[in-house]
Amino acid sequence: MPEPARPVRVxxxxxxxGALHLGxxxxxxxxxxxxxxxxxQFLLRIEDTDRVRFVPESQAQIEEALTWLGLRWDxxxxxxxxxKPVYQAAAETLLxxxxxxxxxxxxxxxxAMRAEQRARKEPERYxxxxxxxxxxxxxxxxxxxxxxxxxxxxxxxxxxxxxxLVMGTVVFKNxxxxxxxxxxxxxxPTYHLAFAVDDHATSISHVIRGDGWLPSAAKHVRxxxxxxxxxxxxxxxxxxxxxxxxxxxxxxxxxxxxxxxxGGYLPEAVVNFLAFLGWSPGTVEEIFTMEELIQRFSLxxxxxxxxxxxxDRLDWLNGQFIRRLSPAELATRLAQRMPGIPAxxxxxxxxxxxxxxxxxxxxxxMLQFFFVAPDRYEPASLVPKGRDxxxxxxxxxxxxxxxxxxxxxxxxxxxxxxxxxxxRIGWTTxxxxxxxxxxxxxxxxxxxxxxxxxxLGKDEVVRRLDRAGAALTTGAGV
RNA sequence: GCCCCCAUCGUCUAGCGGCCAGGACGCGGCCCUUUCAAGGCUGAAACGGCGGUUCGAUUCCGCCUGGGGGUACCA
Numbered sequence: 001m002p003e004p005a006r007p008v009r010v011x012x013x014x015x016x017x018g019a020l021h022l023g024x025x026x027x028x029x030x031x032x033x034x035x036x037x038x039x040x041q042f043l044l045r046i047e048d049t050d051r052v053r054f055v056p057e058s059q060a061q062i063e064e065a066l067t068w069l070g071l072r073w074d075x076x077x078x079x080x081x082x083x084k085p086v087y088q089a090a091a092e093t094l095l096x097x098x099x100x101x102x103x104x105x106x107x108x109x110x111x112a113m114r115a116e117q118r119a120r121k122e123p124e125r126y127x128x129x130x131x132x133x134x135x136x137x138x139x140x141x142x143x144x145x146x147x148x149x150x151x152x153x154x155x156x157x158x159x160x161x162x163x164x165l166v167m168g169t170v171v172f173k174n175x176x177x178x179x180x181x182x183x184x185x186x187x188x189p190t191y192h193l194a195f196a197v198d199d200h201a202t203s204i205s206h207v208i209r210g211d212g213w214l215p216s217a218a219k220h221v222r223x224x225x226x227x228x229x230x231x232x233x234x235x236x237x238x239x240x241x242x243x244x245x246x247x248x249x250x251x252x253x254x255x256x257x258x259x260x261x262x263g264g265y266l267p268e269a270v271v272n273f274l275a276f277l278g279w280s281p282g283t284v285e286e287i288f289t290m291e292e293l294i295q296r297f298s299l300x301x302x303x304x305x306x307x308x309x310x311x312d313r314l315d316w317l318n319g320q321f322i323r324r325l326s327p328a329e330l331a332t333r334l335a336q337r338m339p340g341i342p343a344x345x346x347x348x349x350x351x352x353x354x355x356x357x358x359x360x361x362x363x364x365x366m367l368q369f370f371f372v373a374p375d376r377y378e379p380a381s382l383v384p385k386g387r388d389x390x391x392x393x394x395x396x397x398x399x400x401x402x403x404x405x406x407x408x409x410x411x412x413x414x415x416x417x418x419x420x421x422x423x424r425i426g427w428t429t430x431x432x433x434x435x436x437x438x439x440x441x442x443x444x445x446x447x448x449x450x451x452x453x454x455x456l457g458k459d460e461v462v463r464r465l466d467r468a469g470a471a472l473t474t475g476a477g478v
Numbered sequence: 479g480c481c482c483c484c485a486u487c488g489u490c491u492a493g494c495g496g497c498c499a500g501g502a503c504g505c506g507g508c509c510c511u512u513u514c515a516a517g518g519c520u521g522a523a524a525c526g527g528c529g530g531u532u533c534g535a536u537u538c539c540g541c542c543u544g545g546g547g548g549u550a551c552c553a
Contacts (some may be wrong), residue, residue, distance in 0.1 A: 014553090049552090112485065122479080124480080160499065176482090190552080195553095210547095211546085213548090215483085236483085245546080279491095283501095303484095306484070306547090307489090308489060309489090310504080311489095312489080313504080315503090355514070358517045360517090378496090415512095422512095430513090433513075
């Protein structure tokens with residue numbers, strides 16, 4: 001394998017059959033990190049040669065997800081379905097060189113052939129019946145309009161060796177290589193042909209792709225050699241698995257990258273999470289920016305074994321990144337999820353919730369009471385355990401009276417004063433503050449009470465306390 | 479069936495012949511505390527099995543087992 005001294009150019013080549021999922025995003029990320037470390041280019045290629053599985057919306061979704069993650073690609077994405085003539089010309093070249101041949105076998109015959117092979121417990125692969133058809137006859141039948149595919153002629157003895165940057169040296173026995181299809185009867189190329197042609201056309205230096213391609217990599221090496229093109233370096237990335245050790249799929253809950261955006265995850269956190277799936281810097285550091293990842297990344301340190309996505313860790317990481325945001329930045333991101341509330345109004349509130357958020361989605365319900373008074377009170381939560389409605393109402397009234405007469409609305413004054421009130425009426429601060437908390441916020445789990453009261457303002461606090469007290473004396477609800 | 483890859487706590491991993499096998503998530507306990515978090519301290523938790531090689535194997539080799547992938551006119 002030649003050590004490519006040429007400029008580093010890599011590509012991420014999804015097929016547009018759905019949205020970008022975590023596994024694909026990781027492949028794209030590793031490509032991106034690797035190439036930027038080497039000041040190379042990152043290309044995007046759309047592998048849409050399968051007309052049956054094609055999903056029109058897919059490409060836009062994939063591009064949106066990549067953009068959200070911050071994985072910007074260079075140049076205009078290559079779309080394979082637009083390059084049909086290029087692949088046909090390439091197949092023609094191979095035909096002329098004898099490196100490939102036309103196969104006229106019908107799908108039915110191939111199925112029958114495989115059934116027999118299965119029955120005899122032999123490896124299932126093409127029996128090369130059409131490999132011996134003379135070129136002149138083949139040309140004549142093709143010209144006559146007979147349907148055919150083009151197959152690659154594989155060597156039947158010897159071995160093919162691949163030096164993979166992640167998997168190490170892999171040796172394949174050539175006798176096990178199938179004469180796979182390069183050009184389908186509809187004139188579209190298979191992945192194998194298209195990938196080789198396009199990687200060459202775009203001067204790809206490193207093929208960094210999913211581990212699923214490893215078994216056919218030997219055939220790919222043979223193909224590129226048949227064309228006489230320089231071999232790129234290969235790096236096969238192990239799969240990302242779900243908690244059940246099966247490849248990540250819909251049944252594992254969110255898997256599409258864009259769903260994480262909906263779920264309130266920061267792209268920085270998702271990128272960081274993905275980077276550590278199968279890779280580690282070899283140190284104990286674990287929070288990196290994209291820039292740092294580019295600096296530290298190396299294919300040699302990519303784990304050759306499949307990685308199970310630990311979504312709990314993503315939650316934790318997301319919290320870490322949220323805490324690293326400036327209050328203004330967090331306010332801006334939160335405002336996008338709270339229609340009608342400008343970021344500037346959120347900014348003073350952000351310090352109260354910042355360290356409590358694991359996702360942005362948790363923000364709105366946590367902040368809601370700042371903008372909307374509780375619409376009803378449940379005595380069950382308003383009255384602390386072991387207390388009764390009447391004494392709770394009295395406690396709220398005492399608090400209201402004290403606060404109503406206060407001119408210094410500072411956290412220090414509120415805290416000290418309310419503690420004194422609690423002591424005076426014989427309540428523990430625990431119970432007292434809980435009653436106030438529910439009266440003011442309508443919830444038992446909230447940001448720090450005193451600070452929240454300061455932000456809410458005296459009038460609003462007193463109003464809510466009085467309403468809650470009234471609710472208790474007149475019965476349930478408001 | 480055949481081919482290929484993989485194998486350290488539940489999970490992500492450090493380790494590159496001699497380590498009390500380290501860290502992180504999650505889980506338990508303690509501290510802090512007006513709730514919930516966050517934070518600090520702390521505990522439980524791993525080298526799949528059998529053979530080699532070696533003075534010595536988690537580490538190197540083989541086999542087995544287990545997991546994954548491929549075996550399409552899908553990518």
